[in-house]
Amino acid sequence: MRALRSAAALTAAVAAALAAVSGCAQKSDAAADDAQDGAVQVTATDDGCAVSKKEFPAGHLRLAVKNKGTKVTEVYVYAPGDRIVTERENIGPGTGADIVAEIAPGPYEIACKPGMKGDGIRQKVTATGKGTAPARDPKLDKAVAAYRTYVQEQADRTLPEARKFADAVKAGDIEAAKKAYAVSRTGWERTEPVAESFGDIDPKVDVRADGLEDGQQWTGWHKLEQSLWEKKEITADDKKLADRLITDLEDWRKRVGKAEITPTGMANGAKELLDEVATGKVTGEEERYSHTDLSDFQANVEGAQKAYELLKPVAAENRPELTKELDKQFAAIRALLDRHRDSGSPDGFAAYDTVGKDERKELSDGVNALAEPLSKLAAAVATAK
């Protein structure tokens, strides 16, 4: 939950990082004119992606795409870290499309994806201009790209699980819906800071009763959670909400590749995942009806660990004692969570209302022990050695 704060925090971090990385010199009227005169010609075939020039002025970029292949294709422009700057789907054989974008100086990749699948056929290009971007450690670009892949995978795998859940709700099968509930959230919980960066999706799918604003309709997972566990009935409205959840998650899956992800954003996102645990899960507030907080907890930790592992090569160079501590604390928290596993429950964890006060304190101490050093990760990847 907590959409606004997290999103704002992420955006702020991203803005700062982007400024650092790209120099962010967007305005360049002269350059824009040049670009308009000379659109970059992209010729897509079934096994090729030819571009008319590999260097062009930053500012207003226009791609004139022609699909000369036999498959439907799509064309993407990626910034470092595989962030989608712009994209166009469904360019049929023999047809063309114009794609425009405002871009800052720096390196990019243009990708054609025949059959609209995979990473595509890529061409490295450069947008030139005054504020040329200081080179970022390629290891960090690699980390961002890998994390973006992870985020997309999590969204992709969430949909089938969420559909299972939605189908059970629509079938009026309370027991089956309860079983599918926590599992359907795993991918979302693993990547929550990125998911939340789309401020409009989170309030639709993951809002809790106490997070509703006046006049806001309660939709998403937690509304259905309440119906299943507290009200113990599935209404006609709930069935509609199940469909809407899928629609909103589809929207998320489509847009997640465009999220702005930076190394410091990843690091702070990892910390935010632990913040989620500290404020919502350890207290049992997040899953107050289903008491499946521990599986959210586990997913948050997994997502944080993924971001950390990807940044670790750089962080370990800058702050070896920090990564040593983080390795230790990630292991400790996972061992602590393992103590609450319950193979008999659908999500693999004990219900949180059976976890005693002392054990909750222990989990809370574990979260603090991990989150505090994790809050230093952003500095460790941002500070050049």
Next chain:
Amino acid sequence: MTGGGTKKSAESAAGPAAETGTDGAAAPEAGASAPRTPSRRALLGWGGAGLALGAVAAGGTAAALRTGGDAAPAAAARPAEAVPFHGAHQAGIATAVQDRLHFAAFDVKTDDRAELITLLKEWTRAAARMTAGAQIGSGAIGSLAEAPPDDTGEALGLPPSRLTLTFGIGPSLFGAGGEDRFGIRDRRPAALVDLPRFPGDNLDPARGGGDLCVQACADDPQVAVHAIRNLARIGFGKVAVRWSQLGFGKTSSTTPDAQTPRNMFGFKDGTRNIAGTDAKALERHVWVGARDEKGGGAWMAGGSYLVARRIRMHIETWDRTSLREQEEIFGRDKGEGAAVGRKHEHDEPHLPSMPPASHVRLAHPDSNDGIRILRRGYSFTDGTDGLGRLDAGLFFLAYQRDVRQGFIPLQQRLARHDALNEYIQHVGSALFAVPPGVGGADDWWGRGLFA
């Protein structure tokens, strides 16, 4: 945004100062020339106490520093005053009692002796900085924008406020009733006993015990809370806060010439407290002597033992008690605080003529073979208890040379006979060995134990 360049002054200016053990902001050669970090004191300017303290701090001794502070013009000196951190005994015991308290007990989570020692060194360094009014680490502002600051910042711009941080070690750290995690079982002082159960105790384990403790006293609650919060933050992963208590309105005074403050029952209590200036009484009743501990516990020489008790007061029933009964229970009059049949607060009570169950009579040294303890308790009010009753009372803190001759016999007597027991209940309890003072920059809290 660039990372490295912005850290600058905080670290370079205050860091070395902490290492050399002098008061960073006030080191004399720094006074006029060198660019300085905005420590809390520096922000107040270089007038009055800052200069006086600084001049004497260079001389190095705790006693001299105290004099220096006192010698400064009172009005200017008070708010900016810093209590010296280094010395033969820890500050915060004989130190004139400040107005506010944040006391915290910690569980040690690590089993790694080296890691615990590293933490104690980090804590000591941070404590020296904070008591001097300086920020810790690279400060609260000015470092990397995308990372959280080292110092939490809520004391930014506030004077040192006579902050003292006093460190103690609980019996459980020695593996009492469990595993000897740090190989120190044979270093446990004989006087660090397990407190017996006293009649009427209703102890909540969540409000008692602890492997370590830090007592933060200051004239400003924000400064005391800042100190505990930052130490807890430094400690995450190695220690976890087990319980903590905020206190206000000191209930006893180590400057007995001043009027004794009142407790939540409206009475003056502890008028016979040991004065922080009474060196003889301190040697006899408070500081552990060089020959007190034979063998493993010898590291405690110069230290003291701290008993902490959360004493809940039944405020509402007390307030419905007649004035006469209230006065008989305490054995004093409510207005002046004089013992029964006497005129003034500090007049020596005539014990045989006092009600036998009165608090003063029972607690008086003459009723207890001359036992004296140094009390530093605070009132507390933690809101309301869910039944609409004020959750309030006395957070009792007492220092003594040996609890076996101090708190234990005294409390055994009081717990059995004190008329006050009808209106109070002990709900939290802890005992800590408080090591001697930190000698200088290379010294750290608990070094004697782990040496």
